[in-house]
Amino acid sequence: MIRLEHVSIEFGRRKIVSDFNLAVGKGQLVCLMGESGCGKTSVLRALLGFVPVSSGRIWMGGDELSLHTVHHIRQITAYVPQELALPSEWVSEMVRLPFELKANQHIRFEEEKLFQYWDMLGLSRDLYQSKVCRISGGQRQRIMLAAAAMLDKDILLIDEPTSALDSDSSGRVFRFFSLLKEQGKTILAVTHDRKFASGCDRTVNM
C-alpha cells in the first residue's frame, strides 16, 4: 500500500533523508523511529506531497505520487499531524471538521460509532459537549485518532500518536490500531515510544 524507493529529502543544502526505502503492505502497522530531526515527519509528509523529494519515487495505494495523483492519494488517506490545533470551539465541531470536506461528504458521521471508538481509547462521552480549550493534549490526540478512523480510509498516517499519553492510554491506542489493522487498514506511524513500537508489525529505524 505504501512504497518509497530511494527517496531523498533536502531542505536547502541540508540533506535530511538520504536514499530511503520502505514498503508497507495492506493491513500492516509499521512505525518509523529515530532521533529528533532525522526526517521521520518529513517522510510522512512526503507521502502526501507536502514535502518535495529531491530524488526517488513514492507509491500510495497503487498510485505513484505525482501532480495528477496527489489529490486522489490525499482522498484515500487519513492524516493526523502532531499537536494539532483546529479552529473549532467545541469538540463536537472539531471531530466533524474532516467530514465537512467535499471528498468525505459521502461518509456518514455516526455519533454512536465515534463513542464506540472513544470507549476503546478511554475517552468519556461527556467530552463531546466540551469546549476544545478545556480538554488535555492527550485527549485531543485520541479524539483526532478516533475521527481519523471514522473516515474509513485505506491508509492512516499518524504523527506521534502517543506523545502526550501515559502508558495505559498508549496501550489503548495500540489496541485500537490493532483493531483497525484487522479491518484491513494500513497504518504508518511516527513514534518515539519504544513500547508502542515493539508491538508493531515492523519498526523502521531512520
Place this chain on the structure above:
Amino acid sequence: METTDISFYSMAVGLLLMLVPFYYLWKLKTGLVQATVLATLRMCVQLFLIGIYLRYLFVWDNAWLNSFWVILMVFVASHTAVSRTGLRRRMLFVPILIGFLVTAFLVGFYFLGLVLGLENIFSARYFVPIMGILLGNMLSVNVVALSTYYNELQREQQMYYYLLGNGATRFEATMPFLRSAVVKAFSPCIANMAVLGIVSLPGTMIGQILGGSAPDTAIKYQLMIVVITVVASMLSLMITVNLSGRKAFDEYGRLKHVFRHQKSRYNSLELF
C-alpha cells in the same frame, strides 16, 4: 452657499494642534516623534501638490488624463499595500494591481454610470474622487486581510496540511484562514456602518455639506459611498487572494515562503 476658505496663517494655527500628539509621543518615549513629524510634513506637501494638480485636472477635464491619473493611483496603492503587508513583492504586486484596477473600474463605472447616470463618467469632478475613495478603502481592507491570511497560514500550517491531508482541496483547506481574514478586515467596516449618522458623521457627507450641498443630497451620496466601498473592498480582496494563491502555493498545494524576511523557497524543518 460659499465655503469659508482657510488662509495659510489659519492653516499654521490649525497645525499647531499637532504639538499635543507630538508632546505625548515624545513623553512616552514611543520613538515615533520623527516619523510623525515627517508624516505630517509629507502630508502637507503632498496634499498641496495634489491640490495644484487637481485644479488643472478639473480645468482640462480630459478623459485620458483622468484615466492615467487613476491608473497611477492604482500603482501607488498596490505598491503601498505590498510594502505594508511585508509579503514578497513578486508574489503580491501583480495580483493586487489587477484586483485594484479591475474592481475600481468595475464598481466605479457602475456607480458613476448606472447610479449617478452621468453622461461623461470620466468627468474629473466625479471620476477622480470616487476612484480615490474606492482605492483608499480597498487598500486598508486588503492590507489587514492579506496580512492576517498569510500570517495565520504560516503560523497554523498544521491545520492547513491536516485538512489537505484528509482530502480537502486547496480552496477548502484555506477557507478557515480566509474566513478569519475577512472577519478581521470587515468587522470595523460593519461596526462603522451600524453607527453611521449617530456616533460618526463621515467625511463625504461633511465635505459635501461644507461644500454647500443640501443635507439630504449629502446623505444619499454618503450611503452610496459606503455601499460601493464595501463592495469594492470585498471584490478586490477576493481577486487578490485568488491570484496571489497561484504564486503562494505550488502545484501540490505546498505553502511557499511568502514573507520578505523568509529566505528559502519552502518552509524548513522547524515548521515540520
